[in-house]
Amino acid sequence: MKLVTTPIEIQAYAHDYRAKGATIGLVPTMGWFHEGHLSLMRKAGTMTDKLIVSLFVNPMQFGPSEDLDKYPYDLDRDCRLAEEVGVDLLYAAEKAVMYPEEFATTVHVKGLTSGLCGGSRPGHFDGVTTVVAKLFNQTLPHIAVFGEKDFQQLAVIRKMVTDLDFPVEIIAHPIVREESGLAMSSRNTYLQDDEMAAALSLSKGIALAKDLVKSDRNVTVKLVIDGVSRNILSHRECEIDYVEIVDKTTLRPCTQITTASVLVLAVKINKRIRLIDNSLMIEG
C-alpha cells in the first residue's frame, strides 16, 4: 500500500491508473477506521481494480463549537487496517494543501441540506460537498462508496453528482452495527461505559418503531415518533436533536409510513457526543 499526502501526487496516480485502463474505487473517510469503514473498502475493492481511501478530517464540515480538535486520529493504526483490507493508496492530505489560505470556492446543494443535520449543523453540508468535489477531482474514481449511516450526506452527495454531472457512480453501503445494535461510528470512541445504555437508545428506538409499524401498518407517523422520542428521553443523558420520518429521496417529512419512509435520529449524549442513526421503516 502506498501512502500519499498531496493532491498533485494522488492526481498523478489516478491519471496513471486510468491511462492503464484500470478502474478506480474511492472511499472517502475521516479516519479512525472501524468495521463500517472497512466494509466500505472491501465493497469498493471487489468492484474496481484500484482502491483509493482518502483520510481527511475536513475542517470545513465542522462548526465552530464542534469536535474537530478532539476527533480521533491515528495514522499508523489506520495505515495498518487499510493495508489489511487491500487498499492500494491511502491518501492522507494535510489541511494546508486541501485548503490553502486563499481558498474561496464552495459547492452548495439547496433543499436537501436545510433540515435534519443541516438544520443543527449550519454549513456542514457545504463542507461535505466541497471536499467530496475536490476528492473526486483529485482521485478520478469510477465509483465512490458511502455508508448509509450518514443518510442525509448520501442523499446530498447523490444530488451534487447528478446536478454537476460528475462521472462517478455513487454506491451506498448498509449501516454496520456492533452486536449491541449500536451503529458503528468513529465518535463511539468518546462513549464511556455508563453512557452505553443512552447510546443504544437510538438503535432501540429503530427496533421499537419497526415493531410498531409491523403490528399496525397504518400506525401514524406521530405515534411512532412520540414512542421513539419517549424511549430516548427516558435516558437522562439524552437530548434529542431530531427524530423524524422522512422520504428516503426528498428527505421531506412523511405524512404516512410507506416503503420509502426512513426513521432518522440524532441524539446528543451528555451534551458531548452527537450520535446519528437511521433505518427504513419497512425493509424491502
Add this chain to the structure above:
Amino acid sequence: MKLVTTPIEIQAYAHDYRAKGATIGLVPTMGWFHEGHLSLMRKAGTMTDKLIVSLFVNPMQFGPSEDLDKYPYDLDRDCRLAEEVGVDLLYAAEKAVMYPEEFATTVHVKGLTSGLCGGSRPGHFDGVTTVVAKLFNQTLPHIAVFGEKDFQQLAVIRKMVTDLDFPVEIIAHPIVREESGLAMSSRNTYLQDDEMAAALSLSKGIALAKDLVKSDRNVTVKLVIDGVSRNILSHRECEIDYVEIVDKTTLRPCTQITTASVLVLAVKINKRIRLIDNSLMIEG
C-alpha cells in the same frame, strides 16, 4: 463534425476519446460565433486531438432584467462555422437537460466575484462557475480555452479549477478585435450604426489610458480613470457601469500602475447594450 445535445451522449463520447488515449480540448460558448470564438477553437484544436465546443445560452448566468430572451441564436450558422474550423463535436444542450426542474446545486467563488461584473450582475458568476463545472464533468477535457475579453470570468474559473482541483488546464486567449478596435462580442450584433462611435469609446479609452501611462509611468490611477471616463461620457449614449484599474490576479483596485495592472471597463449603450473590454496597462 458531430452534433450532440445531451449530457449522457457527450460524456459517452468523452469517455470513448479518453479510453483511446486522445486528448480533449473544450471551448465553452454561448453561440453566435464570431472570429473571437473561432480563434479560441483554432487554438484548442492545435493543442489537442479532439475538439469539443459547447453551445449553451446559460440561463443561470443571466439576471431577470438581462438579455437572455433576445440573445442571438442560429444553430445552423454556428454548425457551419464550427465545422469549418475543424470542431469534432458541437455540443448544444437544451436547458431542460442541463437544469432539470429539481436542479439544486451551485458552485460559488467568493471574493473575486464580488466586484466589477459581479457587482452589477448579482449571481452571474455562480451561473458561470456552475455551468462550467457541469461542462467539465460532461466533456472531460484536458484543456479548456477561454477568451480574455471576459477577464473576470477567466480569473473566477481559474480560481474554481484550482480550489476544486479540476483536472483541466485553463488556457487564456487574447481579445480579438474588429479593425475599428471594437472587442468582438456576440452582443455587438445589437449595435445600430449610430451607436458605433459610443461602442468604440471602450477601446479608445484603453488606447488613451495606455498613452497616458506611456508618457508618464508614474501617472496616478485616478488621473487615468478620470480621463477614460470623461472620454466615454462624452458620448451621450454611454452610461458607465465601471471603469477600474485592478490587479490581474486578485482583481483588487491598484493603488499604482504596474505590469500587473489591468484597465477593466463596462459600459451600457442606450441602456440596451452592455459592453465590456479590458487591457493590461503595460504590455509585456
